[in-house]
Amino acid sequence: AQKITQxxxxxxxxxxxxxxxxxTYDTSDPSYxxxxxxxxxxxEMIFLIYQGSYDxxxxxxxxxxxxxxxxxxxxxxxxxxxxxxxxxxxxxAMSSLITQGGSExxxxxxxxxxxxxx
Amino acid sequence: xxxxxxxxxYLIKTRxxxxxxxxxxxxxxxxxxxxxxxxGQGLQFLFEYFSETQRNKGNFPGRFSGRQFSNSxxxxxxxxxxxxDSALYLCASSPTPTGAILNTEAFFGQGTRLTVV
Numbered sequence: 001a002q003k004i005t006q007x008x009x010x011x012x013x014x015x016x017x018x019x020x021x022x023x024t025y026d027t028s029d030p031s032y033x034x035x036x037x038x039x040x041x042x043x044e045m046i047f048l049i050y051q052g053s054y055d056x057x058x059x060x061x062x063x064x065x066x067x068x069x070x071x072x073x074x075x076x077x078x079x080x081x082x083x084x085x086x087x088x089x090x091x092x093a094m095s096s097l098i099t100q101g102g103s104e105x106x107x108x109x110x111x112x113x114x115x116x117x118x
Numbered sequence: 119x120x121x122x123x124x125x126x127x128y129l130i131k132t133r134x135x136x137x138x139x140x141x142x143x144x145x146x147x148x149x150x151x152x153x154x155x156x157x158g159q160g161l162q163f164l165f166e167y168f169s170e171t172q173r174n175k176g177n178f179p180g181r182f183s184g185r186q187f188s189n190s191x192x193x194x195x196x197x198x199x200x201x202x203d204s205a206l207y208l209c210a211s212s213p214t215p216t217g218a219i220l221n222t223e224a225f226f227g228q229g230t231r232l233t234v235v
Contacts, residue, residue: 033221043206045226052221091161105151105174106210106224108161 002027004092004109012115013082020067021077021112023092032096034075035106036066039089048090051075082116089113120145122211122227130233136197139230143190143211149173150192151224152184155206164207167192168215196232204234 003026013019025034036048051059051066059066067076079086092109123142131137143150152164163176167186184194190211196203210224 035223037226043208043229043231045208045210045224047223047225050221050223105163105166105176107163108153110160 002107004107006109006112008112010113015118016081018080021090023075025073025094029096035093036077037091084116087116122225124209124227124230128231131199135199138193138195141192141209147211147213148190149212149215151210152194153208199234201234206231
């Protein structure tokens with residue numbers, strides 16, 4: 001069974017500093033995708049970044065980058081130059097290919113609450 | 119392009135009642151998934167519909183059901199509400215079923231916050 005673990009219930013960072021949110025995963029599927037979502041207090045889940053299991057390079061999207069270490073089964077999110085608006089819950093999620101007998105759904109971690117201090 | 123729309127945003131129901139939640143996906147998206155989010159259990163998958171067919175179902179009792187219409191809009195129904203059903207219910211849409219194409223992101227609505235009293 002697939003599983004996502006986020007070990008940091010809460011994180012604090014000073015504005016303009018970088019922060020790393022941890023995510024480890026467990027799957028027996030050879031092909032999978034890893035996602036990070038941001039959930040502000042409004043409730044909507046906002047897609048941030050994606051990393052495929054066969055991607056050779058770490059994904060980057062603006063201030064977001066994904067530190068993908070396949071052998072360690074980790075996919076940490078790095079936010080550079082934190083802003084006050086980055087304060088939110090952050091979720092790591094995984095999906096597998098249907099053809100590989102994947103679970104056909106997104107499996108989410110418990111999330112990390114990030115607070116950016118001015 | 120309009121995003122995923124969930125209605126209503128907030129709902130208060132009494133134990134034993136039933137409730138229907140609605141989700142309108144992004145235009146052109148045929149896959150709709152539902153998730154229940156609670157502080158204790160986090161995000162849990164309820165079910166996914168694609169082209170009016172249920173593709174996958176999570177580990178929830180039969181009181182939870184759903185359907186999808188020909189225009190891809192989806193509804194989920196919870197009968198005989200229990201206090202533990204109080205949660206944020208999130209709907210996500212995507213152009214293909216989850217897992218069909220790995221890098222297909224799911225677009226989420228703002229959710230319906232259900233309170234059972």
